[in-house]
Amino acid sequence: MPIQPTARIWHNGNLIPWDKAQIHVMSHVVHYGSSVFEGIRCYGQPQGAAVFRLPEHMQRMLDSAKIYRMPLPYSLEQLSSAVVELIEANGIAPCYIRPIAFRGYGEIGVNPRHSPVEVYIANYAWGKYVAGDAADVCVSSWQRSAPNTTPSLAKAGGNYLNSQLIRMEADINGYAEGIALDVNGYLSEGSGENLFVVRNGVLYTTPLANSVLSGITRDSVLTLARHFGIPVVEQALPRELVYIADEVFFTGTAAEVTPIRSVDRITIADGNAGPITQQLADEFFGIANGLRPDRYGWLTPVNVNVEQTVTV
Numbered sequence: 001m002p003i004q005p006t007a008r009i010w011h012n013g014n015l016i017p018w019d020k021a022q023i024h025v026m027s028h029v030v031h032y033g034s035s036v037f038e039g040i041r042c043y044g045q046p047q048g049a050a051v052f053r054l055p056e057h058m059q060r061m062l063d064s065a066k067i068y069r070m071p072l073p074y075s076l077e078q079l080s081s082a083v084v085e086l087i088e089a090n091g092i093a094p095c096y097i098r099p100i101a102f103r104g105y106g107e108i109g110v111n112p113r114h115s116p117v118e119v120y121i122a123n124y125a126w127g128k129y130v131a132g133d134a135a136d137v138c139v140s141s142w143q144r145s146a147p148n149t150t151p152s153l154a155k156a157g158g159n160y161l162n163s164q165l166i167r168m169e170a171d172i173n174g175y176a177e178g179i180a181l182d183v184n185g186y187l188s189e190g191s192g193e194n195l196f197v198v199r200n201g202v203l204y205t206t207p208l209a210n211s212v213l214s215g216i217t218r219d220s221v222l223t224l225a226r227h228f229g230i231p232v233v234e235q236a237l238p239r240e241l242v243y244i245a246d247e248v249f250f251t252g253t254a255a256e257v258t259p260i261r262s263v264d265r266i267t268i269a270d271g272n273a274g275p276i277t278q279q280l281a282d283e284f285f286g287i288a289n290g291l292r293p294d295r296y297g298w299l300t301p302v303n304v305n306v307e308q309t310v311t312v
């Protein structure tokens with residue numbers, strides 16, 4: 001889906017016109033992938049609109065920056081307020097929010113420490129990421145980065161070269177998405193989603209040590225599962241578990257909760273979203289859309305009229 005421009009982008013504390021948010025081709029990030037970023041959703045609700053788990057996302061961005069020794073001159077509160085300010089200034093909800101910090105124009109050696117850090121936040125209308133109700137996916141021939149290479153807990157631009165390979169391969173072969181294995185052949189995650197498997201009433205997901213991003217939606221789904229008394233296990237999972245699972249689904253800010261219909265053309269159970277996936281998805285969307293109580297304080301209200309409907 002093409003980006004739909006808005007009026008303003010937040011840059012280093014100021015709201016600037018969309019078209020002025022430009023960088024020099026010799027900026028460090030262009031050459032070496034030296035960025036950290038977030039993807040956040042703002043949902044429309046009966047009473048208005050609200051950002052889903054805003055502080056948790058901004059904390060992850062601060063954490064990503066810390067891993068890469070990138071000093072961010074803004075606090076958690078300042079970054080969170082900037083997101084609200086931007087959404088209200090642009091007046092678009094529901095929307096997707098993309099904060100990004102990167103090494104800008106300074107020096108061109110690999111060492112980033114002498115290139116200035118720039119922080120931008122954009123928001124724009126955006127719909128479903130994995131289109132359709134359930135996804136046909138494959139196991140990718142590309143693996144996730146090994147531990148102690150590019151760190152998976154940092155949501156860094158450079159990590160998405162690996163994601164691009166996974167996603168392109170899936171796309172070219174007619175799949176909606178690819179599931180990557182880790183360096184030891186255990187299940188890891190999708191190119192931009194965490195992976196969940198249900199078998200015999202137990203909800204499994206891959207642990208942080210298997211080269212996954214610590215997804216905010218993953219955490220939300222784990223929280224909801226515990227609330228419903230569903231047994232939850234985080235452990236290394238073999239590839240073949242997905243083929244014999246009762247249910248498989250992805251989670252992510254973009255993918256939200258997306259049921260998986262088949263993996264490598266092997267249909268999961270009867271091919272429909274299973275009852276645990278459905279229960280968790282209903283609760284997740286219910287809270288995000290303001291239709292069920294926000295028990296965990298996950299929503300940050302924004303003052304925008306919900307006028308625009310986002311479609312696939």
Ligand SMILES: Cc1ncc(COP(=O)(O)O)c(C=O)c1O
Binds near residue numbers: 254
């Ligand atoms: C590689 C990867 N894994 C998992 C996720 C899901 O994370 P979250 O639920 O925080 O969006 C994302 C999305 O940001 C991702 O890019």
